[in-house]
Amino acid sequence: MIAETMARGMTRRTVLTGMGVVTVLGFAGAGPGLAATAAYEEELAKVLQGRTAKDGRITIDVPQIAENGNTVPLTVTVDSPMTESDFVKTVTVFADGNPRPEVAVFHFSPLSGRASAAIRMRMATTQNIVAIAEMSDGSLYQQSAQVKVTIGGCGG
Amino acid sequence: MSTAVKPRVKAPAKASKGEIFEVKTLVNHEMESGQRKDRQGAVIPRKIIKKFTARYNGRVVFSCDWYPSISSNPYLAFNIKADESGTIQYVWEDDDGTLYEAESKLAVN
Numbered sequence: 001m002i003a004e005t006m007a008r009g010m011t012r013r014t015v016l017t018g019m020g021v022v023t024v025l026g027f028a029g030a031g032p033g034l035a036a037t038a039a040y041e042e043e044l045a046k047v048l049q050g051r052t053a054k055d056g057r058i059t060i061d062v063p064q065i066a067e068n069g070n071t072v073p074l075t076v077t078v079d080s081p082m083t084e085s086d087f088v089k090t091v092t093v094f095a096d097g098n099p100r101p102e103v104a105v106f107h108f109s110p111l112s113g114r115a116s117a118a119i120r121m122r123m124a125t126t127q128n129i130v131a132i133a134e135m136s137d138g139s140l141y142q143q144s145a146q147v148k149v150t151i152g153g154c155g156g
Numbered sequence: 157m158s159t160a161v162k163p164r165v166k167a168p169a170k171a172s173k174g175e176i177f178e179v180k181t182l183v184n185h186e187m188e189s190g191q192r193k194d195r196q197g198a199v200i201p202r203k204i205i206k207k208f209t210a211r212y213n214g215r216v217v218f219s220c221d222w223y224p225s226i227s228s229n230p231y232l233a234f235n236i237k238a239d240e241s242g243t244i245q246y247v248w249e250d251d252d253g254t255l256y257e258a259e260s261k262l263a264v265n
Contacts, residue, residue, distance in 0.1 A: 071227040082237075095225055099191050102223040106234070111217040113176030113237030120227040122189070153227075 036128070040094055040101035047092050047132050053142035058091075058131050060145040069123040069153030074103075077116040078133045078141070082108070088115035090134045096144075097127030122153040161185055165246055167260040171238035179210070180233045183248055183256060189224035205256070207249040208232060212262075213242035238264045 061075040078088045087110045093103040106117045115133070130144040166180040183205065190202025202224060209219040218234045236244065241264045248256040 075233075098225050100189075100224050103225040104223065105221040107216075107219045107221075109215075109217050111212060111215065111237050111239065112235055114235040116235055117218075117220065118231070118233040120231050122225050122227055 036096040037098075037101060039099070040096040040130075043094060043101050044130070044132075047134075048140065051140055053132055053140035055142065057141045058133050058143035060129055060131055060143055062129055062145050062147050064146075065148045065150065066123060067150045069125070069149040069151055071120045071153070072123050072147060072149075073118065073120050074129065075116065075118040076106070076131050077114070080115050080135070082110055082113055082115060084110050085136070087112075087136045088133055089136055091115065091117070092132045092134075093119075093121075094130040094132075095121065095123055095127055096130055098122070098124050103129075123147060123149045124152045125149055159184060161248075161250075161254075161256050163246065163248060163256050163258040165258045165260055167236075167244060167262070169261060170263045170265070173238060173240075173264050175238045176235050177238060178233055178235055179244070179246075179260075180231070181208075181246060181258075182229065182231050184229050185248075185250075185256075187224070187226055187228040187230060191224060203251050205230060205248045205250055209247050209249075210234070210236070211245045211247075212236060213240060217244075238262065240264055 057079045059077045062072065066072040076091055076093060078091060080086065080088045088108045091106045094101045095103050103121050104119055108115050126148045128144045128146050133141045161184060163181060163183045168177050171177050185205055187205065188200055188203040190199065192200045194200055204222060204224055206222055210217050217236050241262060244260050244262060246258045
């Protein structure tokens, strides 16, 4: 019966919308490092320390288009049980095209309950936001999201 | 800066044991990035809040390091898991060493 309901609910529109979402996500994921700076590569290497980060577990919530680069809202959440034996230690956030690519480093603990934090950041230009999460067992995860910036926010 | 820095915190006063609640904070601070120049072309020196720490009955439950890419009047939201009644202390540390502090009380049942 559930299958029947789903089949009926699956109209042409929902199918197309679903495909649209897949296309957009696919594009964002494969987005070229538009303006990644040498400074970013350097800071990223410091965090990775020769290790490789796996994809997934991180959700970056940012607007696709930011009209004002002076204050762009960002929420980053990492999927984790946040127990004493399995929690997210740190999340490092980079804006790969800013003059100083580091944005923030969040330090969590099991008493954080949820590995999630929200801030507002400056973005000089259209670029990628990159988040690297380090788990309590030392494993690394990485995720990125592109934000198109209309008016840059570093006031040169 | 002409106005005094005054942190604001929005946190619940009550929670059940094991509940995860959100804390929202806001501080009025210019977060001068060190990237801007004045009319004479001289670089305006960096002056930002570089560190935030939340302590729950003395235990560090969440902290973060901030860089010049953080917007002025920085907003921050994060979570805490309620396990005992007590005090949550919030400290922001300026580049010049000044500490801005706030606290909230939590009753856990």
